[in-house]
Amino acid sequence: MNHLLKLLDLSGEEINQILNLADQLKYEQKHGIAHPRLKGKTLGLVFEKESTRTRVSFEVGMYQLGGLAIYLNAKDLQMVRGEPAKDTARALSRYLDGLMIRASSQQEAEALAEYGDIPVINGMTDLAHPCQVLADLMTVREAKGSLEGLKACFLGDGHNMMNSTIAGCLKAGMQVAAACPEGCGPAPEVLAFARGQEGFLLTRDPAEAARGADVVATAAWSPAGSESECAARRAALAPYRLTEELLSLAQPDAVVLHCLPAHRGEEITEAVLEAHASEIFEEAENRLHAQKAVLVTLLAPDAK
Numbered sequence: 001m002n003h004l005l006k007l008l009d010l011s012g013e014e015i016n017q018i019l020n021l022a023d024q025l026k027y028e029q030k031h032g033i034a035h036p037r038l039k040g041k042t043l044g045l046v047f048e049k050e051s052t053r054t055r056v057s058f059e060v061g062m063y064q065l066g067g068l069a070i071y072l073n074a075k076d077l078q079m080v081r082g083e084p085a086k087d088t089a090r091a092l093s094r095y096l097d098g099l100m101i102r103a104s105s106q107q108e109a110e111a112l113a114e115y116g117d118i119p120v121i122n123g124m125t126d127l128a129h130p131c132q133v134l135a136d137l138m139t140v141r142e143a144k145g146s147l148e149g150l151k152a153c154f155l156g157d158g159h160n161m162m163n164s165t166i167a168g169c170l171k172a173g174m175q176v177a178a179a180c181p182e183g184c185g186p187a188p189e190v191l192a193f194a195r196g197q198e199g200f201l202l203t204r205d206p207a208e209a210a211r212g213a214d215v216v217a218t219a220a221w222s223p224a225g226s227e228s229e230c231a232a233r234r235a236a237l238a239p240y241r242l243t244e245e246l247l248s249l250a251q252p253d254a255v256v257l258h259c260l261p262a263h264r265g266e267e268i269t270e271a272v273l274e275a276h277a278s279e280i281f282e283e284a285e286n287r288l289h290a291q292k293a294v295l296v297t298l299l300a301p302d303a304k
């Protein structure tokens with residue numbers, strides 16, 4: 001594993017190894033055991049978009065691992081004045097040991113990985129949010145003991161979170177049912193992978209997806225262009241809102257996941273979010289541990 005660009009690139013075994021290391025690093029942190037596996041290493045954090053969890057968890061993670069994180073707002077970089085990714089990547093490779101990027105397009109993250117000499121980590125693009133779904137899998141495994149054979153359901157918009165949930169859960173040996181309206185489905189490359197796997201269902205019926213699920217996940221709906229497009233999109237997505245009624249179709253001990261930020265009354269109700277806040281905020285915490293495992297795997301594999 002040279003980069004973390006999307007979960008489609010990883011094997012089930014590689015995902016399992018990251019989760020095992022994440023559990024170990026969480027244990028060490030909780031028990032006050034120093035774990036400076038990245039002493040002397042520097043990570044660049046490029047953000048083209050806003051972030052609360054991703055920025056803070058990467059910065060804190062590098063600190064706890066004995067390394068340094070440098071926050072780089074994309075609007076302060078020459079990239080916004082047209083410096084191509086291949087030049088940015090080659091220059092930054094001369095200073096840094098790794099680069100995380102939150103970008104509008106997956107192609108940009110892929111270009112940095114192609115032209116640079118250092119590991120690139122996708123901190124969310126239009127296509128994928130692999131760090132989030134590694135944290136999600138960690139959270140489910142903590143709650144359920146193992147992942148194999150569990151049924152996950154994802155309700156709502158077919159953007160990066162649905163894409164990465166489908167890819168990550170299937171690779172981890174889970175079944176996945178995704179429910180979304182017409183025109184809001186997962187990316188073609190994710191569908192091409194998922195359709196070849198056992199235990200994948202894509203449906204327009206949110207009740208069919210939620211029925212019997214061990215894990216119920218949703219995420220913010222992505223914005224559309226104009227005001228009228230936005231209203232039409234919200235109306236189409238409304239039946240996929242995670243409500244108590246839909247959740248009652250899942251297993252009684254189903255784990256509810258939301259990557260946050262949440263929009264109460266849109267993709268999830270206040271009642272569901274607050275009833276499952278302990279899982280959702282454990283999921284947020286696990287960003288820290290899962291990403292530390294990714295960083296060690298990529299930047300210092302001998303220190304695992």
Ligand code: CP
Binds near residue numbers: 050052
């Ligand atoms: N879930 C997530 O990526 O959160 P941020 O947008 O706050 O980083």
